Amino acid sequence: MVGQLGEARRCLIEALCSGGLVELDAAEVSGVDAAGVQLLAVFRRDLLGGGGTLEWIEVAPSLRERARSLGLEAAVFGEVKGR
Amino acid sequence: MSSEGGRLQRLQAQVFGTFEDETTEGLERLEHKLLLLDAGAPRELVDELFRVVHTIKGGAGSFGLAAMAELAHAMEAHLDGLRRGAAPTPEGVAALLEGSDLLRQLLRAPADTPRETTAGVRERLAHASSGEAADHATPLVGFDVTLRPEAGLLRDGVDPALLIDQLAALGSLVIRPDLSAAPALDHLDPDALFLRWELHLEARTDASAIEGLFAWVDGCALEVRPAPLIERSPTAAPARSTGASPSGSSAPPGGGEASVRVPIGKLDDLMNLVGELVIAGSSLGGGDDDQPDTPERRARAREATARLSRLTRALHDSVLRMRSLPVALVFNRFPRLVHDLSRRLSKEVTLELRGEGTELDKTVLERLGEPLVHLVRNSLDHGIEPRDQRVAAGKPPNGTIVMAARQAGSEVVITVSDDGRGLDPPRIFARAVERGLVAADAQLSASEMQRLVMAPGFSTATVVSEVSGRGVGMDVVASTIKALGGELSLQSTPGQGLTVTLRLPTTLAIIEGQLVRFGGRVWVLPLALIAECVPLEPSALVSLCGHGLLYRLRGQALPVLDPCVGFGVRAQAGGGRLVMVLDAGGDRVALLVDEVMARQQIVAKSLEPNLRAVDGLAGATVLGDGTIAFILDVARLRRALPLASPDHPTAREVRAREQP
Numbered sequence: 001m002v003g004q005l006g007e008a009r010r011c012l013i014e015a016l017c018s019g020g021l022v023e024l025d026a027a028e029v030s031g032v033d034a035a036g037v038q039l040l041a042v043f044r045r046d047l048l049g050g051g052g053t054l055e056w057i058e059v060a061p062s063l064r065e066r067a068r069s070l071g072l073e074a075a076v077f078g079e080v081k082g083r
Numbered sequence: 084m085s086s087e088g089g090r091l092q093r094l095q096a097q098v099f100g101t102f103e104d105e106t107t108e109g110l111e112r113l114e115h116k117l118l119l120l121d122a123g124a125p126r127e128l129v130d131e132l133f134r135v136v137h138t139i140k141g142g143a144g145s146f147g148l149a150a151m152a153e154l155a156h157a158m159e160a161h162l163d164g165l166r167r168g169a170a171p172t173p174e175g176v177a178a179l180l181e182g183s184d185l186l187r188q189l190l191r192a193p194a195d196t197p198r199e200t201t202a203g204v205r206e207r208l209a210h211a212s213s214g215e216a217a218d219h220a221t222p223l224v225g226f227d228v229t230l231r232p233e234a235g236l237l238r239d240g241v242d243p244a245l246l247i248d249q250l251a252a253l254g255s256l257v258i259r260p261d262l263s264a265a266p267a268l269d270h271l272d273p274d275a276l277f278l279r280w281e282l283h284l285e286a287r288t289d290a291s292a293i294e295g296l297f298a299w300v301d302g303c304a305l306e307v308r309p310a311p312l313i314e315r316s317p318t319a320a321p322a323r324s325t326g327a328s329p330s331g332s333s334a335p336p337g338g339g340e341a342s343v344r345v346p347i348g349k350l351d352d353l354m355n356l357v358g359e360l361v362i363a364g365s366s367l368g369g370g371d372d373d374q375p376d377t378p379e380r381r382a383r384a385r386e387a388t389a390r391l392s393r394l395t396r397a398l399h400d401s402v403l404r405m406r407s408l409p410v411a412l413v414f415n416r417f418p419r420l421v422h423d424l425s426r427r428l429s430k431e432v433t434l435e436l437r438g439e440g441t442e443l444d445k446t447v448l449e450r451l452g453e454p455l456v457h458l459v460r461n462s463l464d465h466g467i468e469p470r471d472q473r474v475a476a477g478k479p480p481n482g483t484i485v486m487a488a489r490q491a492g493s494e495v496v497i498t499v500s501d502d503g504r505g506l507d508p509p510r511i512f513a514r515a516v517e518r519g520l521v522a523a524d525a526q527l528s529a530s531e532m533q534r535l536v537m538a539p540g541f542s543t544a545t546v547v548s549e550v551s552g553r554g555v556g557m558d559v560v561a562s563t564i565k566a567l568g569g570e571l572s573l574q575s576t577p578g579q580g581l582t583v584t585l586r587l588p589t590t591l592a593i594i595e596g597q598l599v600r601f602g603g604r605v606w607v608l609p610l611a612l613i614a615e616c617v618p619l620e621p622s623a624l625v626s627l628c629g630h631g632l633l634y635r636l637r638g639q640a641l642p643v644l645d646p647c648v649g650f651g652v653r654a655q656a657g658g659g660r661l662v663m664v665l666d667a668g669g670d671r672v673a674l675l676v677d678e679v680m681a682r683q684q685i686v687a688k689s690l691e692p693n694l695r696a697v698d699g700l701a702g703a704t705v706l707g708d709g710t711i712a713f714i715l716d717v718a719r720l721r722r723a724l725p726l727a728s729p730d731h732p733t734a735r736e737v738r739a740r741e742q743p
Binding site: 005035043045070071 | 243268274276
């Protein structure tokens, strides 16, 4: 949520710097707003732009629903890989 | 959580509280107006209904109450059909009423209430619309919509997902997000919004309706352009889910401190008064102490003090008015209640509301709803006869219930009248004997009969109906009204109807008091209950066969109460020379007092939390000199105090006069 994304951004920058394959598990996400979805979309854009790969382990329905509402489902998830 | 997050949550809680208040008021207005919706309803009525639902929809959408927003949208769509010329049908009105009920429930429901909750009502609305508006369907049109939120939109508590959801609820929506303005992750301010959207909407609406959805949002540029249709669908059903609310933490915060919305005019009055008070205060305190004390200075000081006193009183009135709300807020729920119950009981009943603008203290008003529901249910179930009985009795086939409110001094009088069968004294008596409340050979006066009706659990209904007749009614009403400092009385004419009168104080805290002295102490009588005050005329005192005293006043014999015995204070020699005639719950009584002192506004404090409830005393107050004075509970004095004994000093005078 807006005002609470600093830590998430720091973790994502670390993941971005490590490059290669990044796996994200968003099963526990319970509340997300447009700022959260935007952060994930920018992360995926930058990761893929640098030649990396993003794989989603699991996605909470609320996150997917919010991304869909904003038209950002493809930008955030591309193809979702379930377990 | 960061302090920024905390601030946002507090802001959202505050804004949501306002939304709750406004929506509750809107729903009451909606319900009231829906009952007036028929084939001949004026266009203005339909427009008003549309506006109310539209406002609710906008608010619900902005708080992520997706199910509520979607239902409001379906209701709005139905009303829009009526605005375009379709005729209202009973089916449509019933579906709208059902929708209104459901909106009320959803207002209290979590934000992630499933959309399916409202599916049934939405279907009925759509079905009703298809019947009403077959020939009036708005054509499906296309729009390109550009949405450019400012970076700070989220910090202001507005989530663009909710705005997009509102658009999606209008029809079919294609969303094209644009992330190109967002900097690289290591330069991204995670709380700022860089997203833009190009949207294509196909809906049976117009550009102004789309713009209207965004009217409440600051910080989001919107551009709406007509566009060709890129897909054609038979209806304008939403193209995708609008259940966009995240669960858990984003549920809108409700509850919090109760609030009153104050019209700006009342605040302006208050500001003016405070301004005048400051001026008056400075004129009083601005004097030069070195100046000699002249008659002119003293006159100016007296004038300023009098002015301050007037202003303080006006200020008090002004603040009280702010706590006051029109009884319409309670009355407006009754057309619906009567509409539904009369159908269920297969009776035809018209409800008339009068004096809805009369204002009452918010606390009193909030507690008045339940007693009034009891009274109206009683009238519908027990009072108004079935159609055939009414016709046989020579009455109009339709029954009438009148709810009226009016200001009477410092009280508000509310009456609920019906033209039904009235109370049935033989039946009440028989039921009271059956329940062992009175002896079979007892002779009951009208007021005793009235008290029986208000006895706990008393009901004459032979069948416990769904509506009333469980024997929990009049006693609950009477005790609630009593707790509010009010009085309840019944006026029944067998075969003609029943009127229940509630007399309520406009405020619970401050009363206009008359200070009196007896038994060597100062007491307070509520000014509104004093009918008159006359010097004692000994010849008007009549001994009641040696058991008590009556006072004859203009042909009326008033029971004389002795407060000294009742409250355990010593009667003063030579006292009791003034007769206060009091209006004690419909009966007039005479109270002998020694001295009538000043009138003043007093702040009533309850005795119960500090001492205990004392019959005959309504509370206490602290006077200007610091002494405590008890406030007499005039309405209950007749029961709390004994009749003045023939041994009363004044009675002795009577005896002396009667004996030769």
